[in-house]
Amino acid sequence: MKKILFGLLAAIVIAVGGFFGLQFYVEQKIAGNIDAAFDQIRKDGGKASHGRLDFDLWTHTLTIADIKAETVAQPPMMVKIAKITATGLVQPDAAHVSAASVEAGDIQVGARMIAGSDWQATYKLPGITVKDYSGPATIKQPPALSSVVDMYQFVSGVFKDITASSITVPSATFTVNSGAAIAAEGTYSGLAMLDIKEGKIATMKSDELAFATTTQAAGKTEKVTGKVANFVINDFDGTAAATTLDPSKADDDSYHRVYGHLSIGSYDVTAGPGVRTHIGEMVADDIAVKPSRVRFAEMLSTMPQPGAVPSPSEAREMMEKVARIYEGIRIGSAAINEISVNAPQGQSQQNVARLSALRLNLEDGKGEFAVEGLDANSPGGPVRIQRFALKAFDISNFMRAVALFANPAQRPPPKQLLRLLQALGGIEVKGGVAPYKNSKQTINIDAVNLSWGQFVGSIPTKAHLDAKLAGPVDPTNPAFQALAVAGINRQALDLDISANWDEASGSFVLDAPAFELSAMLKASLRTSLAHIPRGVFTLDPQQASTMAEQIEAGPLELTLRDLGAVDLIVAQYARTKDLSREAARSAIADEIRANSEKAASANPDAPAAIEALIRFVETPHQTLVIKLTPLGKVQGSQLMQLLNNDPLLALSQFRIEASTGL
Numbered sequence: 280m281k282k283i284l285f286g287l288l289a290a291i292v293i294a295v296g297g298f299f300g301l302q303f304y305v306e307q308k309i310a311g312n313i314d315a316a317f318d319q320i321r322k323d324g325g326k327a328s329h330g331r332l333d334f335d336l337w338t339h340t341l342t343i344a345d346i347k348a349e350t351v352a353q354p355p356m357m358v359k360i361a362k363i364t365a366t367g368l369v370q371p372d373a374a375h376v377s378a379a380s381v382e383a384g385d386i387q388v389g390a391r392m393i394a395g396s397d398w399q400a401t402y403k404l405p406g407i408t409v410k411d412y413s414g415p416a417t418i419k420q421p422p423a424l425s426s427v428v429d430m431y432q433f434v435s436g437v438f439k440d441i442t443a444s445s446i447t448v449p450s451a452t453f454t455v456n457s458g459a460a461i462a463a464e465g466t467y468s469g470l471a472m473l474d475i476k477e478g479k480i481a482t483m484k485s486d487e488l489a490f491a492t493t494t495q496a497a498g499k500t501e502k503v504t505g506k507v508a509n510f511v512i513n514d515f516d517g518t519a520a521a522t523t524l525d526p527s528k529a530d531d532d533s534y535h536r537v538y539g540h541l542s543i544g545s546y547d548v549t550a551g552p553g554v555r556t557h558i559g560e561m562v563a564d565d566i567a568v569k570p571s572r573v574r575f576a577e578m579l580s581t582m583p584q585p586g587a588v589p590s591p592s593e594a595r596e597m598m599e600k601v602a603r604i605y606e607g608i609r610i611g612s613a614a615i616n617e618i619s620v621n622a623p624q625g626q627s628q629q630n631v632a633r634l635s636a637l638r639l640n641l642e643d644g645k646g647e648f649a650v651e652g653l654d655a656n657s658p659g660g661p662v663r664i665q666r667f668a669l670k671a672f673d674i675s676n677f678m679r680a681v682a683l684f685a686n687p688a689q690r691p692p693p694k695q696l697l698r699l700l701q702a703l704g705g706i707e708v709k710g711g712v713a714p715y716k717n718s719k720q721t722i723n724i725d726a727v728n729l730s731w732g733q734f735v736g737s738i739p740t741k742a743h744l745d746a747k748l749a750g751p752v753d754p755t756n757p758a759f760q761a762l763a764v765a766g767i768n769r770q771a772l773d774l775d776i777s778a779n780w781d782e783a784s785g786s787f788v789l790d791a792p793a794f795e796l797s798a799m800l801k802a803s804l805r806t807s808l809a810h811i812p813r814g815v816f817t818l819d820p821q822q823a824s825t826m827a828e829q830i831e832a833g834p835l836e837l838t839l840r841d842l843g844a845v846d847l848i849v850a851q852y853a854r855t856k857d858l859s860r861e862a863a864r865s866a867i868a869d870e871i872r873a874n875s876e877k878a879a880s881a882n883p884d885a886p887a888a889i890e891a892l893i894r895f896v897e898t899p900h901q902t903l904v905i906k907l908t909p910l911g912k913v914q915g916s917q918l919m920q921l922l923n924n925d926p927l928l929a930l931s932q933f934r935i936e937a938s939t940g941l
Contacts (some may be wrong), residue, residue, distance in 0.1 A: 325350040334368075341365040341378075361385030365412070376416045381409040404451045411444035438517050439478040446472040465490030478518035485510040505548035514539025519568065528570035534609050538566040552623060559617025563610060572607025574600075591689075598682035602675040606644035613639045631656060644675030649707075660714035660721070667711075670730065671704025694818050697737035705730030711748075720751035720769075733780070735816040740780035747773050749797070761851045771797035785810050786833070799847065801840040807833035808915060830915035832932075835907040841900050849896075868893045881927045884935035891937035898939070906936040 321327055330345030346360040360383050367379030386404040448470035455463040469486025488507040493500060519535035522528045546558035589597065618634040635652025649668035654661070680698040683691040711724030725747035733741035749771035754763035762770065775793040780786070791804040808830050815826040846860075853863035871893055878885040888905065895903040913932045921929035 338366065339368045341368050355391055357387075357389040359385075359387040370416055371413075374416055375413055377411075377413040378409075379411065381412050383407045398455070398457045400453065400455045402451060402453045404448055407446065407448050409443050409446050412441070413443070414441040442476045443472075444474065446475065460496070461492070461494050463490060463492040478516065478521075480515040480517070481513065483512040483515055501551065503548060503550040505546070507543060507546050509542070509544025511542050512538055512540070522570040523568055523573045523575050525570065529574065531570040534567040534569050536565065536567040538563070540564050541566065554623075555621045557617070557619045557621075558615055561613075561615045563613035565609065565611030567609040569607035569609075572603050574603075595682045598678050602644070602678040602682075605641070605675045605678065608641055609643075610639060610641040610646070613641075641674065645671065645673045648672050657714065659717055660719070661712070662714070663710070663712040664708065664724075665710025666707065667709075668707040669703055669705075670707055671732075673702040673704075677702035694737050697818075700731070700739065701734055701737060704732055715751050715753075718751065722748065722750040724748045735813055738816040738818070740782075740816060741778065743777040745775050747771070761847060764854070765847050765850060767798065767847075770799070771795075773797075780811060780816075782813060785812065787811050796842075796844070798843050800842055800844040803838045804836070806835040809833050824916075827916050828914065832909050832913040832915055832918050834909065835905075835933075837905045839895070839903045839905075841895065841902070843900075845896055845901075846899060864897060867896055871896065878927050878930065881931045882933075882935060885930070888935045888937035891939050894939045901939050904936075904938050904940075907933040908936070909933055 474481035632655035653664040731739040773795040776791040
C-alpha cells in the first residue's frame with residue numbers, strides 16, 4: 280500500500296512539475312517571439328518593452344502587462360497598452376495561433392502627424408475586444424520603419440494573415456494640436472469591424488464621432504464643433520489599398536477596388552457666431568485605385584516642410600502628382616445629400632443656403648460634377664437652381680491648368696489659359712431662378728446646355744448651345760425701350776444652335792434650327808463655309824489670316840416667322856412719325872422700295888427679294904424665307920471686306936431667292 284501511495288504521490292509530483300515546466304516553456308516561447316519583434320524597434324533606435332507575461336494551461340489564457348513601444352521613424356510614434364488578455368488560445372498548426380477572444384485595455388497611441396512639424400495626435404482607447412481571432416504563430420519582425428509608408432506596408436502585410444469575426448471598440452478619444460495655434464479633440468463611440476479575413480473587412484462602422492476644434496489667430500479664438508453619425512464602410516480591401524505603396528505594382532495599370540460602399544448618416548457642424556451646417560447623408564460606391572497612378576509615397580515626398588512656402592516649380596510638381604492620383608481613382612457614384620447652412624439673423628436662425636445634393640462620378644481623372652436643388656439667399660433676393668452640372672469634367676487636366684498660375688509674376692499665355700476649356704466638356708443648367716438687379720423680377724432658366732469639343736490644339740471646333748430662358752424687359756436700357764413702350768415687360772428666349780468643323784471635307788456648318796423670341800419672332804438659320812484648313816484654328820493672328828485666304832463662302836438659308844415683331848416695329852414707327860398704324864405700315868414699305876433701287880441694279884435677283892420683304896412687312900404673322908447661293912467661288916476674306924465697305928456688292932456674289940407663305 281505504501282509503495283502504491285508513494286508511487287501515486289510521485290506521479291502527482293512529476294505531473295505537477297511537468298505541468299509547470301510546460302507552462303514555463305510556453306511562456307518563454309511566447310516571450311521570445313514578442314522580444315524578437317521588439318528587438319527590431321530597439322535596433323532602429325526606438326524603445327520597446329513589456330511587463331509580466333502569464334500563461335494558464337488550464338484555461339489557455341495568455342496575459343501580457345505593461346506593453347510600451349516608441350519608434351524614431353519620421354514621424355515618430357508611441358504605443359502603450361496596460362494589458363492584453365487572450366482566452367481560448369490554441370495552436371491549430373505550426374504556422375497559426377487562434378483565440379476565442381483577445382482583449383486589450385487602456386491603450387494610448389501618440390504620433391507626430393507630419394515629419395518635422397509640431398502637429399501631435401494622441402488616441403486613447405479604454406479597451407478593444409477581438410472575437411474568434413486567428414493569426415500567424417510567429418510575429419514577423421518589422422523592417423526598418425523609416426517612414427509612415429514603411430509602417431503602413433508592414434501593417435498591411437501582417438493584416439493579410441489575420442482573421443476575426445469582429446473587432447469592437449466601445450469608445451475612443453483623440454486630441455490633435457499644433458502648438459498653441461490649433462487644438463482639436465473628439466470622441467468616437469460604437470467602433471466595430473466585422474468579418475475580417477485575408478486583408479478584407481466586410482463592415483467597418485462608427486455610431487458617432489463628436490469633435491471640437493479651437494484655433495488662435497490674430498488674437499482671436501475661433502471654435503468649431505461637430506457630430507458625425509452612422510459612419511459605415513462595406514467591402515474594404517486592405518490588400519487593394521496596399522498596392523499603392525508597393526513598388527512592384529508601379530506599372531500596374533488596372534483598377535483595384537478598395538471600398539464597395541461608404542456612407543455617413545448625418546454630419547452637423549457649428550462654427551463662428553452660430554453658423555450651422557447640416558448634411559443629411561453622404562454615400563459613395565465602387566471606389567477603386569490604379570497603382571500605376573496612385574503613388575502616395577511619391578506624393579508625400581514632394582510635400583513641403585511645415586511652414587515652408589513652396590516655390591512655383593515645387594507647387595507645379597506637387598499639382599502634377601495630385602493630377603496623376605486623380606487619373607488613378609475610380610468612383611462609381613458619390614453624393615452628399617440634404618445640405619443646409621443656417622446663420623443668425625437678428626434673434627433667430629435663418630436659412631442661408633440649402634442643397635438637395637452634390638453628385639460626382641470619376642474614372643481616369645474624368646467625370647461629372649453636379650449641384651442639385653440649390654436654394655440660397657442673396658442681397659437681391661432668392662436664388663434657386665434645380666441642377667447645375669459640369670459635364671465631361673477632366674479634373675486632372677484642370678489641376679494641371681491651374682498649376683500654370685503658380686507663379687503670380689508670370690501669367691500663362693492665352694494658349695495655356697485655354698487648357699481650362701479643354702478640361703471641361705460642357706455645362707448644364709436646369710430650373711434656375713435669380714433676381715434681376717434690385718427689382719422684384721427674376722431671370723428664369725428653364726434649361727441651358729452648352730457643350731464643346733473636337734479640339735485642334737487648344738481651340739474647340741465643335742460646339743452646341745440649347746437654351747430656354749426668360750427675363751424682364753429693362754425700360755432703362757435703350758435697346759429695350761420699344762418693348763417697354765409697347766407694354767411688353769417680359770421676354771422668353773428659346774435657342775438651339777450648333778457649329779461643327781469636319782476636317783475630312785474642310786467644311787464648317789453653323790446650324791440654328793430654332794431661335795424664338797416669345798410673342799415676337801421665330802427664326803432658323805443654316806450656313807456653311809468650305810475649304811477651311813486645320814491651320815486656321817490658332818491664336819496666332821498672322822497664321823490665321825494667311826490660312827483664311829483658302830476659305831470659301833457656302834450657301835445660306837434664313838427663315839423668319841413673324842409672331843408680333845413687325846407689329847411692334849410698325850407701332851414704334853407710328854409713334855415717332857405721328858401716323859396711324861396702317862399709314863405707318865405703308866410708309867415702311869415705301870421706304871424699303873426707295874432704298875432698294877441700288878440693290879436692284881447690283882443684283883438681278885434683288886427686286887423679287889425686296890417684294891418678298893415688303894409682303895412680310897405688310898402682312899402680319901407672315902413667314903419669310905431667304906436663300907443665298909454663291910455664284911462660283913466666293914473667298915471668305917474678300918466677302919468680309921465687301922460686307923464692311925459695300926454690302927450691296929457683297930450680295931451681288933450670290934443668287935438670291937426669297938419667298939413668303941403663311
